Amino acid sequence: xxxxxxxxxxxxxxxxxxxxxxxxxxxxxxxxxxxxxxxxxxxxxxxxxxxxxxxxxxxxxxxxxxxxxxxxxxxxxxxxxxxxxxxxxxxxxxxxxxxxxxxxxxxxxxxxxxxxxxxxxxxxxxxxxxxxxxxxxxxxxxxxxxxxxxxxxxxxxxxxxxxxxxxxxxxxxxxxxxxxxxxxxxxxxxxxxxxxxxxxxxxxxxxxxxxxxxxxxxxxxxxxxxxxxxxxxxxxxxxxxxxxxxxxxxxxxxxxxxxxxxxxxxxxxxxxxxxxxxxxxxxxxxxxxxxxxxxxxxxxxxxxxxxxxxxxxxxxxxxxxxxxxxxxxxxxxxxxxxxxxxxxxxxxxxxxxxxxxxxxxxxxxxxxxxxxxxxxxxxxxxxxxxxxxxxxxxxxxxxxxxxxxxxxxxxxxxxxxxxxxxxxxxxxxxxxxxxxxxxxxxxxxxxxxxxxxxxxxxxxxxxxxxxxxxxxxxxxxxxxxxxxxxxxxxxxxxxxxxxxxxxxxxxxxxxxxxxxxxxxxxxxxxxxxxxxxxxxxxxxxxxxx
Amino acid sequence: xxxxxxxxxxxxxxxxxxxxxxxxxxxxxxxxxxxxxxxxxxxxxxxxxxxxxxxxxxxxxxxxxxxxxxxxxxxxxxxxxxxxxxxxxxxxxxxxxxxxxxxxxxxxxxxxxxxxxxxxxxxxxxxxxxxxxxxxxxxxxxxxxxxxxxxxxxxxxxxxxxxxxxxxxxxxxxxxxxxxxxxxxxxxxxxxxxxxxxxxxxxxxxxxxxxxxxxxxxxxxxxxxxxxxxxxxxxxxxxxxxxxxxxxxxxxxxxxxxxxxxxxxxxxxxxxxxxxxxxxxxxxxxxxxxxxxxxxxxxxxxxxxxxxxxxxxxxxxxxxxxxxxxxxxxxxxxxxxxxxxxxxxxxxxxxxxxxxxxxxxxxxxxxxxxxxxxxxxxxxxxxxxxxxxxxxxxxxxxxxxxxxxxxxxxxxxxxxxxxxxxxxxxxxx
Numbered sequence: 001x002x003x004x005x006x007x008x009x010x011x012x013x014x015x016x017x018x019x020x021x022x023x024x025x026x027x028x029x030x031x032x033x034x035x036x037x038x039x040x041x042x043x044x045x046x047x048x049x050x051x052x053x054x055x056x057x058x059x060x061x062x063x064x065x066x067x068x069x070x071x072x073x074x075x076x077x078x079x080x081x082x083x084x085x086x087x088x089x090x091x092x093x094x095x096x097x098x099x100x101x102x103x104x105x106x107x108x109x110x111x112x113x114x115x116x117x118x119x120x121x122x123x124x125x126x127x128x129x130x131x132x133x134x135x136x137x138x139x140x141x142x143x144x145x146x147x148x149x150x151x152x153x154x155x156x157x158x159x160x161x162x163x164x165x166x167x168x169x170x171x172x173x174x175x176x177x178x179x180x181x182x183x184x185x186x187x188x189x190x191x192x193x194x195x196x197x198x199x200x201x202x203x204x205x206x207x208x209x210x211x212x213x214x215x216x217x218x219x220x221x222x223x224x225x226x227x228x229x230x231x232x233x234x235x236x237x238x239x240x241x242x243x244x245x246x247x248x249x250x251x252x253x254x255x256x257x258x259x260x261x262x263x264x265x266x267x268x269x270x271x272x273x274x275x276x277x278x279x280x281x282x283x284x285x286x287x288x289x290x291x292x293x294x295x296x297x298x299x300x301x302x303x304x305x306x307x308x309x310x311x312x313x314x315x316x317x318x319x320x321x322x323x324x325x326x327x328x329x330x331x332x333x334x335x336x337x338x339x340x341x342x343x344x345x346x347x348x349x350x351x352x353x354x355x356x357x358x359x360x361x362x363x364x365x366x367x368x369x370x371x372x373x374x375x376x377x378x379x380x381x382x383x384x385x386x387x388x389x390x391x392x393x394x395x396x397x398x399x400x401x402x403x404x405x406x407x408x409x410x411x412x413x414x415x416x417x418x419x420x421x422x423x424x425x426x427x428x429x430x431x432x433x434x435x436x437x438x439x440x441x442x443x444x445x446x447x448x449x450x451x452x453x454x455x456x457x458x459x460x461x462x463x464x465x466x467x468x469x470x471x472x473x474x475x476x477x478x479x480x481x482x483x484x485x486x487x488x489x490x491x492x493x494x495x496x497x498x499x500x501x502x503x504x505x506x507x508x509x510x511x512x513x514x515x516x517x518x519x520x521x522x523x524x525x526x527x528x529x530x531x532x533x534x535x536x537x538x539x540x541x542x543x544x545x
Numbered sequence: 546x547x548x549x550x551x552x553x554x555x556x557x558x559x560x561x562x563x564x565x566x567x568x569x570x571x572x573x574x575x576x577x578x579x580x581x582x583x584x585x586x587x588x589x590x591x592x593x594x595x596x597x598x599x600x601x602x603x604x605x606x607x608x609x610x611x612x613x614x615x616x617x618x619x620x621x622x623x624x625x626x627x628x629x630x631x632x633x634x635x636x637x638x639x640x641x642x643x644x645x646x647x648x649x650x651x652x653x654x655x656x657x658x659x660x661x662x663x664x665x666x667x668x669x670x671x672x673x674x675x676x677x678x679x680x681x682x683x684x685x686x687x688x689x690x691x692x693x694x695x696x697x698x699x700x701x702x703x704x705x706x707x708x709x710x711x712x713x714x715x716x717x718x719x720x721x722x723x724x725x726x727x728x729x730x731x732x733x734x735x736x737x738x739x740x741x742x743x744x745x746x747x748x749x750x751x752x753x754x755x756x757x758x759x760x761x762x763x764x765x766x767x768x769x770x771x772x773x774x775x776x777x778x779x780x781x782x783x784x785x786x787x788x789x790x791x792x793x794x795x796x797x798x799x800x801x802x803x804x805x806x807x808x809x810x811x812x813x814x815x816x817x818x819x820x821x822x823x824x825x826x827x828x829x830x831x832x833x834x835x836x837x838x839x840x841x842x843x844x845x846x847x848x849x850x851x852x853x854x855x856x857x858x859x860x861x862x863x864x865x866x867x868x869x870x871x872x873x874x875x876x877x878x879x880x881x882x883x884x885x886x887x888x889x890x891x892x893x894x895x896x897x898x899x900x901x902x903x904x905x906x907x908x909x910x911x912x913x914x915x916x917x918x919x920x921x922x923x924x925x926x927x928x929x930x931x932x933x934x935x936x937x938x939x940x941x942x943x944x945x946x947x948x949x950x951x952x953x954x955x956x957x958x959x960x961x962x963x964x965x966x967x968x969x970x971x972x973x974x
Contacts, residue, residue: 430739431739432698490704490707494708512876513877513896521868521912525582526804527904530802531659536663
């Protein structure tokens, strides 16, 4: 068994865990991150990627609104390559209560969110696909944020500052030393290797999965999971975030993101036992399409690429069981005080928007307990890729000879780090994924630097297979590159190809009609008809990575 | 314009039908929207590869004799086992005339190697994919070199070799991999790391590169008896250049299908089109039939997107528009329909039953078995239940068979296309 000693352990590779790892690393604390799957594979990567202005919360939850706008401003500085400063609109439809409009303006003022009334004509000029029947429109500083890129950049920065990261590694047990949590025993799910890690402090940032984890240390932590479903539309049908100006409800937002648009969101309670197997239901799809169409009528003609859902991690603060004390805000728990278990803290609740603030709170407490570490610097230290503002025209010139579209896409995804990725060498900029303009060089970089262990991970780092074809050709190419760059054996590559296609299938199934079905028939024809991938017999578990 | 027969769809099925009809002197037009599914195929013609339990079928005609009796709605049953055989050997004869020799293992299936090194039972393969010499060298346990161009994205020998090595048939056969590099070729603006099979086929079609390539292949094969190469060894000059390459290298060079576009399929596509044209057939490319006028039990004419409103009329029509992928079937949120004439379709009303929970299911995906219902004469019904007696449906448009699960796609396309032609000829005489 491998044994590691460090100062801090962070459990959970979502935005909060990654942010905490980075925060600790910036303060000079040695830390190790453990994630049971891939980074940003849980709740973090399963939302609509909205850079909230806070306006959505202003009327009901002023505190959240204030946190959002404050973090919104910080993220625009430190994570600019993960963000598109699109701006957002709140539009009132003829059937909506017109008084919400005035209420929203008033509460945005309380929260310090810039919210201005613009004319309907102006709104339609900005967003020509918008429903022309709208009664009024407000402009707010909403934007979009790529949660995969954001989390990956946090992890990368931490690793560059000395932190270690174990993905696809599950904590099996929190190891106790008397009344203290002294470390964790974990297992690499791909190789089966067991690892014991000991540290002065353990930060539980595992979100909704924290209930199970805490139970292993004899601590009760009650989660109230709520499912949110979203649809991805094949085209970018809007350039600004479009919100419906009414009391928060299902299907009231359309967010542009990279080459697509997303319709969000629903809200359904789910049993805790089912959090790993939730799927999008047909009635949710109908609701989202219907409401989306009201905001932007062309939704009805667009192709739906996929449907997916995430679990919101709502947590019971005081351990009460009837759910009345559920908090939607940030929850920081010192288990020494609450449960008389030293060396363990939990950071939970909150939202993607407040990940940095949550990380700061967790790291503050961790450092206080360790009696080590400097002050938090995450609010003013840019993430890798956002070190400097990069000018597209200058980059295109710098990389003369490489197609502009390739330079543009690489820059969009990796910001300033484009210089670590692109070279004027034909192998480097040869395209592997044509839908999303992912080059061999970008894949090589991701394999070597970004904790990629399978094709699904690779998709989160590069957008490979996220476009209209959902990975028909590039999945096989990627599998080949894993072997070429020594990141997997041939057998593992074949296996990860199956896993990747099965993972894509999960999101396509619920929307299997029209062009999605055509695309699936094509993909199945290739991978089963032509390749016989479903007939491959893999070596026993023993030959694992 | 009036034709004896208008065929909607220019794929394997439509062209087989067109050739058979044109051969008798009939005036035939084929209308094709775009690339046929042959461009995405293995280039081998499957007849029947797997039985209901997923076990390999070794003698497909023997199997069919019994199968059609218990599966009366299956397209093969509509053709009859005898006519399936007739159709396949007719098809082979037609390709032979165009210089494409198909190998068949007498009455038995043989196996072709897939892109991932799995083996699939099939009935006809191009001789560069399988032939007696390959069989012999194989039986002698000769060494195989799997070769590829450095930087070709659409084939990775390493991913195939691991699966081949695991196969009993390849036990004790040494398989090595090797790389060759592109000759100094073509357009400096193009990135050779983005070449597709068609780009490389052009290199092999150009005679002056052959010697250089032969030297490279021989060196990379380092003593093997055969070289397995991705199927990109040319289209227009393939036959001659393949022979030349084998002579120059002293190797048996055979081909393995790649990611699309499928050069093996394109060779067949070109041969069928060429044969059809030489018989006087009219091939209308890049146009789509959008509707037709039915009066009584007859389809009188069809209109096309680019036809400017003028109708194409004919004595009989063949609908060979393929399945969903080719646009022959269209699915909506809660129904499946046939887009040209809104013919009666077999499908499931419940969308959740269209597909299996896994992407690679044991039982196959139900949607692959949907299609336009016909009677035993391949005549469909309109949505309101009227039979259309001069319209014949063929190929992947037909329901009640699963081309992938059965390994029967090519055979059904060829035999139903041929069957439709025979029915039309019968009706005329």
